[in-house]
Amino acid sequence: MDKEKKNLNRREFFKGGIAAAGTLAVVGTATFILDKSAAKSMPREDFLRPPGAISEEDFLYGCIKCGLCVQICPVHAIELAGAGEGLGFGTPYIAPRIQACDFSCDALQCVETCPTAVLDFRPFKEEGVRAVEKAAAEPGADLSTVNPFEVQKVAMKEAVRMGKAHVNRNTCLAHKGEGFKGNPRGTDFKGVHRSPGKNEVSASPLKDRVFDREVCDLCITECPIGEKAIIQRRSRSGRKLIPHVLDGCTGCGVCQMVCPTAQPSIVVEPF
Amino acid sequence: MLSDYFSNAKKKSPIAPKPVEQMPHTLAGLSFKEWRDSRKKNHKMRNIRWAVLLFMNLLFVFSFWLDLAILEGSLSGSRLIGFYLMDPYNSLQLLAISSTTGYLGMLTMNFWIGLFTILIFWLIFGGRSYCSWMCPYHFLAEWAEKVHNYLVKKKKIKERSYHIGLRFVFLVGFLLLALLTKNLVFENLNVVGIISKAMIYGPSLLLLWVLAIILFEVFVSRRFWCRYVCPIGATWSLVGKASPLAVKFEHDKCGYCLECQKVCLVPHELWFVKRGAATQDVHYVGSDCTRCGLCVDVCPGNALTYSVRGASSLL
Structure with missing residues (x-):
C-alpha cells in the first residue's frame, strides 16, 4: 500500500514536472525572441536611461526593478517602463520632453541609491575626488578656501553621459532667425526645472516662467551644465546666432524639455 | 531539543490514538459536533495578519506618495529607514x-x-511567513480561494491538485532560464512584484496576467500559484527550514476533527492531525507553513498554537 502510494506520488511528480518544464521552455523561448527585438528598440530619444547606466545588455538583468531611483528623484524625472517595452518592463527611464533630469538633487541620488549598481556610482565618486584634489592643488588654493562639496557636486554632474543633444536646423527658431516671447510649453505643462540663472534651491514649474528673447536661446540659458555643454555662436554666414552643442553635453534633456517649438528642435540622442 | 529540530518525525512509528474518554470533547462534556464547531467564527489571527499585511503594503505606497521616506522601493527591493532589503x-x-x-x-x-x-529576518520569523504576512498576492488569493471552495462545495467544479514538489522544478527552472537568457525572466511574471509595483507606481498591463492567475485559481486549482509555482515561496520555505518560530501541535488536546487541514494552504504539512498519524506528543509544523494562523484560529481544542521551538528547554 505504502509503496503503491509512493509510486503514484512519483508518477504525479513526473507528470507535473514535464508540464512545468514545457511551460518553462515556452517562457524561455519567448524571452529569447523578445530579447532580440528589445535590444534594437532601446534606448531612444524618449527613453533615456538614468545617469550612470551601464551597458544596456547588463542593465536588463542587473536592474531588479525596485524603483528606488524613481522614488528618490526630486523632480520625478524617472519613470518605470510599461508592458509595451517587453523585457524592459519595470526598468527606469527618463522621457526628457515630459520631465528632464535637471540635476536639482545635486548629487546624483538615483545613482547613489541603486543597490545593484546598474546605475554605477563609482566613476562619479572617483571623478568628484579627482576634482577636489585638483582644485586643492592649484596655486594659492587649499582645502580651507575650496569648498569640496561644491567642487565634487559640479564634477559629478559634468561626468554624466546619458546621450548628446542634437539641433534640428529646419525647425529651430534660432536657425530661422526668430526670437521667442512667452511661455515655452504652455500653461498646463507639468514639468519643473531649476533655472541656472535664478539661483533657486529647488526646481519650480516651467509653466510659471515667461521668457522674452530677441533670438531664441532657451536651450543655452537653461542648460544646467552651461558653456561646457552648449554655446551660442554665429552661423557660417555670420547673420544668425545659433546654438552649438559641445562634447561636455550630459544628455540631461533640459534643452529638449524647454524647447518652445511644437516638436522639440533639440533632441538628446542616447549613446 | 536541538536533536529533534531536524529529525524526520514522519518516519517514526505512530503513537496510539486516544480512547474516547480522553478525547477533548468528552472532557468538555460536549458532543463531538458541538465541540468541533465551537471556534468556527473565530478570526483573531487572520484579522491581525490582514492588518499587518495591508499596513506594510500601504506603507510602501504612502512612503512614495506622501514622501514619508519610511519604506521606499517595492517588494523587489526596498529601503526601510535607509536600510536596504532585497528580494532573495x-x-x-x-x-x-x-x-x-x-x-x-x-x-x-x-x-x-x-x-x-x-x-x-525571515530565518527567525519563519521563511514562508513572508507569504501570508507580507505578500499582496496572498491577500487576493485568499479571497479567490473562498470563491473556489464555494464552487467546489456546490459541485460546479472539480478540485484539482498537483504534486507539491513542482515548486522546486520552477525554482531551478527559472534560475536556469535566467542564466541562459541573461534576463530576470521570473521578475516579468512575478505576480507579487507586479501587484506591489502597480500599487506604488500605478497600474500596468501586466495586471492582466495577475487576473489570469487568479481566475485559474478560482476555476481550476485551489491556490495554484502559491502551492505549485511561486519560486519566491519555495526559496522562503528553504530559508524557513530552521526557523525557531513555528506552529506547535499538542496531541493530547487534539480531537482529530481535521478542521485545521480544511483551512490550511499547505495541508500536507499538517499530516499528523489525522487519527493515528502523530508519531510524537508534540509536533512542529514544517517549513512550508506560512504561519498564517488559520489553523490556530479554528482549532477547537487549542492544540495548535504559535510557539518558539526550543524555548522551553532553554528557559
Missing part, C-alpha cells in the same frame, strides 16, 4: 547571471547587506 529570489537570479558575466564585483555593499538582513 531576485538576488539569486542576479547572482546566477552575474557570476558568468563578471558583473558580480559591481554589486554594492548595500545589496549584500540588504540580502543578508532579509535572510536573517
Whole structure:
C-alpha cells in the first residue's frame, strides 16, 4: 500500500514536472525572441536611461526593478517602463520632453541609491575626488578656501553621459532667425526645472516662467551644465546666432524639455 | 531539543490514538459536533495578519506618495529607514547571471547587506511567513480561494491538485532560464512584484496576467500559484527550514476533527492531525507553513498554537 502510494506520488511528480518544464521552455523561448527585438528598440530619444547606466545588455538583468531611483528623484524625472517595452518592463527611464533630469538633487541620488549598481556610482565618486584634489592643488588654493562639496557636486554632474543633444536646423527658431516671447510649453505643462540663472534651491514649474528673447536661446540659458555643454555662436554666414552643442553635453534633456517649438528642435540622442 | 529540530518525525512509528474518554470533547462534556464547531467564527489571527499585511503594503505606497521616506522601493527591493532589503529570489537570479558575466564585483555593499538582513529576518520569523504576512498576492488569493471552495462545495467544479514538489522544478527552472537568457525572466511574471509595483507606481498591463492567475485559481486549482509555482515561496520555505518560530501541535488536546487541514494552504504539512498519524506528543509544523494562523484560529481544542521551538528547554 505504502509503496503503491509512493509510486503514484512519483508518477504525479513526473507528470507535473514535464508540464512545468514545457511551460518553462515556452517562457524561455519567448524571452529569447523578445530579447532580440528589445535590444534594437532601446534606448531612444524618449527613453533615456538614468545617469550612470551601464551597458544596456547588463542593465536588463542587473536592474531588479525596485524603483528606488524613481522614488528618490526630486523632480520625478524617472519613470518605470510599461508592458509595451517587453523585457524592459519595470526598468527606469527618463522621457526628457515630459520631465528632464535637471540635476536639482545635486548629487546624483538615483545613482547613489541603486543597490545593484546598474546605475554605477563609482566613476562619479572617483571623478568628484579627482576634482577636489585638483582644485586643492592649484596655486594659492587649499582645502580651507575650496569648498569640496561644491567642487565634487559640479564634477559629478559634468561626468554624466546619458546621450548628446542634437539641433534640428529646419525647425529651430534660432536657425530661422526668430526670437521667442512667452511661455515655452504652455500653461498646463507639468514639468519643473531649476533655472541656472535664478539661483533657486529647488526646481519650480516651467509653466510659471515667461521668457522674452530677441533670438531664441532657451536651450543655452537653461542648460544646467552651461558653456561646457552648449554655446551660442554665429552661423557660417555670420547673420544668425545659433546654438552649438559641445562634447561636455550630459544628455540631461533640459534643452529638449524647454524647447518652445511644437516638436522639440533639440533632441538628446542616447549613446 | 536541538536533536529533534531536524529529525524526520514522519518516519517514526505512530503513537496510539486516544480512547474516547480522553478525547477533548468528552472532557468538555460536549458532543463531538458541538465541540468541533465551537471556534468556527473565530478570526483573531487572520484579522491581525490582514492588518499587518495591508499596513506594510500601504506603507510602501504612502512612503512614495506622501514622501514619508519610511519604506521606499517595492517588494523587489526596498529601503526601510535607509536600510536596504532585497528580494532573495531576485538576488539569486542576479547572482546566477552575474557570476558568468563578471558583473558580480559591481554589486554594492548595500545589496549584500540588504540580502543578508532579509535572510536573517525571515530565518527567525519563519521563511514562508513572508507569504501570508507580507505578500499582496496572498491577500487576493485568499479571497479567490473562498470563491473556489464555494464552487467546489456546490459541485460546479472539480478540485484539482498537483504534486507539491513542482515548486522546486520552477525554482531551478527559472534560475536556469535566467542564466541562459541573461534576463530576470521570473521578475516579468512575478505576480507579487507586479501587484506591489502597480500599487506604488500605478497600474500596468501586466495586471492582466495577475487576473489570469487568479481566475485559474478560482476555476481550476485551489491556490495554484502559491502551492505549485511561486519560486519566491519555495526559496522562503528553504530559508524557513530552521526557523525557531513555528506552529506547535499538542496531541493530547487534539480531537482529530481535521478542521485545521480544511483551512490550511499547505495541508500536507499538517499530516499528523489525522487519527493515528502523530508519531510524537508534540509536533512542529514544517517549513512550508506560512504561519498564517488559520489553523490556530479554528482549532477547537487549542492544540495548535504559535510557539518558539526550543524555548522551553532553554528557559
